Amino acid sequence: MxxxxxxxxxxxxxxxxxxxxxxxxxxxxQGKLSLGQAADVAGLTKRTFAELLNRYNVSIFNFPATDLSRDVANA
Structure with a gap:
């Protein structure tokens, strides 16, 4: 690191x-770090980091809506 x-x-x-x-x-x-990597950078557990994302208006669901539509179509 x-x-x-x-x-x-x-x-x-x-x-x-x-x-x-x-x-x-x-x-x-921005998708440059996974949840675990970002939590490590912040010095937090994944759970704590995920709970704090809301402070910065960041969704824990970090993927574009187009991916969701494609996943639904494939289900």
Whole structure:
């Protein structure tokens, strides 16, 4: 895993954990990380990470609607 150092202005009222959660949730939303990978980045369990996704308006169901239509048609 890569290590990244980020300088955040003091005026931004976020602690390190919150920044990690924000980054992990965005990468999960974009499909760049799985739920487990994103949870690892955030330093959380999968369950806890999944429960916190709502804070950032990210759905736990991370796939396009077209996939759902195709899955229904194949069922």
């Amino acid at each position: 890569k290590t990244l150092t980020v300088n955040i202005p003091d005026s931004l009222d976020m602690d390190n954990k919150e920044v990690l959660l924000l980054v992990a949730s965005k990468l999960y939303e």
